[in-house]
Every structure is written in C-alpha cells, then in structure tokens.
Amino acid sequence: MEKVDVFDLIERMTALMRAEERRKCTELGLQPVHLQILDYLSRCNRYSDTPAALANFLGMTRGTVSQTLLLLVKKGFIKKSSDAIDRRIVHLALLQAGEAILKNARSSELFNQASLILRENNFLNQEEVFVKALLALQKANKSQSFGLCKTCRYFTRSSEGLMCGLTHEPLSQSDSEKICQEHSVA
Amino acid sequence: MEKVDVFDLIERMTALMRAEERRKCTELGLQPVHLQILDYLSRCNRYSDTPAALANFLGMTRGTVSQTLLLLVKKGFIKKSSDAIDRRIVHLALLQAGEAILKNARSSELFNQASLILRENNFLNQEEVFVKALLALQKANKSQSFGLCKTCRYFTRSSEGLMCGLTHEPLSQSDSEKICQEHSVA
DNA sequence: TAATTATGTATCGAATCGATATTTGTTAAT
DNA sequence: ATTAACAAATATCGATTCGATACATAATTA
Known part of the structure; x- marks a missing residue:
C-alpha cells in the first residue's frame, strides 16, 4: 500500500471545489463568501442562525460579517428578525431568492457526476476511497x-x-x- | 446503511478547512489566496508553474493573478523567471521565505491530529470513512x-x-x- | 452599576474584475 | 527571406467591492 495522506487528498479536492465555486460566483456576480453564507443558513439549526455563529463558522470578524449580511439583505437573499427573548440576538433566514441562487449554484453537476462515478466502485482500504473520490471529482470537472x-x-x-x-x-x-x-x- | 452523500461530507470538511485557513491568514497578515498560491507552487511541476496555469487552477482572472503575484514577489515569497525557449512564458518559484510561511501555515496541527485520529480506525464502507474523516477534523479543531x-x-x-x-x-x-x-x- | 455579550458603523487599505496594452511566437503569403 | 496577420502569455490601469480594525450602541447579566 502506498503511503497516502488522506487529508492531503482532501486538500486537493478542496482546491478543485474552490476553483469551481469561484467560477460559479463570478458568473452570478457574487463572492464565494456569499454562497457560503447562504449554504450555511440552509443547513444550520435555530441555535446557530445568528451573525456571531456565522462569523465563527466562516472564520471572519463580526464586523465584516455584519456588512456582508447587509448586502445579502439588500439583494433580497436573506432576512433578519430579532429574537423574542433576547433582543440582542438576530436570527437570519433564507428568502426564496436566496434559496433559488443556492440551488442554481449547487447543481453544478460537478458533484452529481462525481457521486455517480464514485458509486460505481467498491473498495477496501481508506486511502483508496479518497483517491477514487478525488479522481471522480477530476473526471467530472470538465475544465x-x-x-x-x-x-x-x-x-x-x-x-x-x-x-x-x-x-x-x-x-x-x-x-x-x-x-x-x-x-x-x- | 444510512444514505450519506460523500461529497456532501467533503463540502463540510472544506468549510472547516476554509475557516481554519482564514484564521491562520489573518494571523499572518495574508489572504487565503496567497497561501493557496504558495501551496500550488510547492506542488506543481515545471509545465504548470506559470501565471496562466495558476489563474486556471484558482478560477481567477489573469489580471487578478498578475497583481497578486506582484505582491508576493514584493514580499519576497516567490520569484519570476522567463522561459529560456518561449520568452512569453514566466516561470514562478517559491523562495525560502515563501516556503517558510507555507510550512508555518500548514502545520496547523489540525491535519496532523485528524490524521492520527483517523488512522486508529478501520472501516468497511465508503461513506463511513468520510464520516469518520469529518469527525476527526471536527475533533482536531479545538475551536x-x-x-x-x-x-x-x-x-x-x-x-x-x-x-x-x-x-x-x-x-x-x-x-x-x-x-x-x-x-x-x- | 459594572461587566459582558451581540450586533452595527465608519474608515481605509487591499483585492477583484474587465478592458486594454505589450511582448513574443507562429503561420502564411509574397 | 521578409513581412503582415494572428495567436498566446502576461502586464497595466481604473472602478468597484471587500474585509479588518477600531469604535459605538444596545440588551443582558452579575
């Protein structure tokens, strides 16, 4: 068995995904962060839909997140509402327009195709699974x-x-x- | 077996890594792209160490890459040299300072620890490997x-x-x- | 009341895109 | 050969947007 670092492979996949994401964002006139925020909001629970949680999740400062959120509100992708009990807390939620953008951006085919390719196989050891997953991503990535x-x-x-x-x-x-x-x- | 999308898991890992990366960059006074570029240059072969290849790899425009490279040159992280045969082509290479920064940024412990955790296990099916890899990342991520x-x-x-x-x-x-x-x- | 927490705001440097310009290489025609 | 025309790799410039810092505000808690 060749010595392969699994997380090295993950890093490589990450790089492919990042490039894909950037290209998609340029098309849509958005920043990668914007999509990441929409994605997060579509996946997080009611304890975690706040600006502060987002800042932690993204590894950005609260101030920066605050500004980005303003933009997304102005674009009609998300809405804010203040917590009934603790009125310092703001809850964020996706609006229809936001969900639409997200859906559009997600279905890049890249993952769907890669998933299909990956499913065709059955492997034994850990590393190989990641190797194949990376290959599947590369294969699905037309560029x-x-x-x-x-x-x-x-x-x-x-x-x-x-x-x-x-x-x-x-x-x-x-x-x-x-x-x-x-x-x-x- | 639960129905888990492998690439969904990869996306989740990516998010963790992105946050980690951003935090690290803020510490070092760099942008994520800068580290990505240094990382790429440390891994690419002699056919691929050009500005154009970088732009493709990153999914950015050539103009942007060009400016970012200027900055990295000014900081002493990389150097440019023109191709001996085709003098339109510029080859990029890491300098010592660049390698140092990269090494510093990479050894975030996150991956090392996650690797250790992952190695302790042995699994059968594909999805589980990714689930465990994600868990390992989360576990290693102190924050x-x-x-x-x-x-x-x-x-x-x-x-x-x-x-x-x-x-x-x-x-x-x-x-x-x-x-x-x-x-x-x- | 003081300390803490969650969020917002103002400012300013830096990064991004898009278009245009420059340099070098290749091709084809004369 | 020479030249012109086109293509490729990169650089430059200006308008715009992003993001971090530092400070401010409001609500909550001790």
Whole structure:
C-alpha cells in the first residue's frame, strides 16, 4: 500500500471545489463568501442562525460579517428578525431568492457526476476511497483536472524510466508526484 | 446503511478547512489566496508553474493573478523567471521565505491530529470513512466543530423523542440533521 | 452599576474584475 | 527571406467591492 495522506487528498479536492465555486460566483456576480453564507443558513439549526455563529463558522470578524449580511439583505437573499427573548440576538433566514441562487449554484453537476462515478466502485482500504473520490471529482470537472502527473493518461513508465506522453520528456520520480495543468483523467 | 452523500461530507470538511485557513491568514497578515498560491507552487511541476496555469487552477482572472503575484514577489515569497525557449512564458518559484510561511501555515496541527485520529480506525464502507474523516477534523479543531446536531455528545433520544441536552428543548428529525454551533464531539 | 455579550458603523487599505496594452511566437503569403 | 496577420502569455490601469480594525450602541447579566 502506498503511503497516502488522506487529508492531503482532501486538500486537493478542496482546491478543485474552490476553483469551481469561484467560477460559479463570478458568473452570478457574487463572492464565494456569499454562497457560503447562504449554504450555511440552509443547513444550520435555530441555535446557530445568528451573525456571531456565522462569523465563527466562516472564520471572519463580526464586523465584516455584519456588512456582508447587509448586502445579502439588500439583494433580497436573506432576512433578519430579532429574537423574542433576547433582543440582542438576530436570527437570519433564507428568502426564496436566496434559496433559488443556492440551488442554481449547487447543481453544478460537478458533484452529481462525481457521486455517480464514485458509486460505481467498491473498495477496501481508506486511502483508496479518497483517491477514487478525488479522481471522480477530476473526471467530472470538465475544465481541467490538475491532478498528479503520475495519475495522468499520458504518463508512461518504460525501461528507460518515466515519461510524459505529451511532451515526450523524461520525468523524475519527484516530477511524477506533482500537480500538472495538462493532467487528463483516463 | 444510512444514505450519506460523500461529497456532501467533503463540502463540510472544506468549510472547516476554509475557516481554519482564514484564521491562520489573518494571523499572518495574508489572504487565503496567497497561501493557496504558495501551496500550488510547492506542488506543481515545471509545465504548470506559470501565471496562466495558476489563474486556471484558482478560477481567477489573469489580471487578478498578475497583481497578486506582484505582491508576493514584493514580499519576497516567490520569484519570476522567463522561459529560456518561449520568452512569453514566466516561470514562478517559491523562495525560502515563501516556503517558510507555507510550512508555518500548514502545520496547523489540525491535519496532523485528524490524521492520527483517523488512522486508529478501520472501516468497511465508503461513506463511513468520510464520516469518520469529518469527525476527526471536527475533533482536531479545538475551536468549534459545527457538526450535525445528531452527532453531538449532547444529543439524546428518549421515548419522548429527540432532545438537546444543552438547552433541554425537544428537537424534530429535521432539527437533528442540521448544523449546530454548539456541536461538541465526544 | 459594572461587566459582558451581540450586533452595527465608519474608515481605509487591499483585492477583484474587465478592458486594454505589450511582448513574443507562429503561420502564411509574397 | 521578409513581412503582415494572428495567436498566446502576461502586464497595466481604473472602478468597484471587500474585509479588518477600531469604535459605538444596545440588551443582558452579575
């Protein structure tokens, strides 16, 4: 078994997701944080739908969150209402427009496709599950997969060593373990 | 087997990691993108260390990336050098200061600890591996875990239904499947 | 009343996009 | 060969928006 750090793989998936998210946000004219907030509000319970909780969740300052919330209110994505008992507390809730945006942004197909791909398999050890999940994400991501060189379809091993089938250049062991922009999943 | 979407779990892990990253960046006086760039440069091969590849990887415009790179150069984290053959192309490389920052930022203990926790276990099905990985992350994250209500140590099932052991309030099925800021891992 | 908690506000530097410009490379035609 | 035309990689500029800091306000608690 090769030594693979599971959380290293998760980091790689995260990077793919971040890029996807940024692209989607640019389309919609939003910031990644905005989607993250809408997503959080759609998933959190009644003890956790406050600005302070959001700030903790996002790792941002309260002031910043406060401003971002103003924007989202102005855009009609969320609404505020003050707590009946403790009137310092503000409860946040998604409005229809917010849910619509979120739904639009979520169904990027990326995950749906990746899920399908992943479901087709059955594996034994932990690492492999994550490896396959990452591959599934890369495969579902039409644009570019940015995978490890040695997992690329053009990567070849011969008696003379490692080689890139695109550039026909020899590769070192270290080369083959790095991220390549030309990476292509079989 | 409960129906769990693996990529849903990955999204949740991503959220935890993002928050961690943001906090770390605020400490270091950097933006998340800066760390992402340094990280990418530490992992990419010689075909992929260009501004354009970075822009694709990050899902940002070339203009933005260009400016961010200027900043990182000014701070002494990276250097540029033009390609010997095609002089339109710029190659980016980490400098010592950049590697130092990266190393500092990476060793947040979060992953190391989570890895340890995860390694203690052995599981059978796919979903469970991801569930455990998420739990490991939440456990390693000292601040707040933001987990699902029903995975919280204070969550209880009795003959009268579901209940939160902190607030002593009854919970609906839907409540128990939402994120809670008070979530605490056993 | 003092201390604490939850949130809002004002300011200012910094990051972002989008468009345009610059440099280098490639192609095709003369 | 030479030149022109197009394409590719990156840089620059201006308008806009974001986000952190520091301070202010209001409600709650001890």
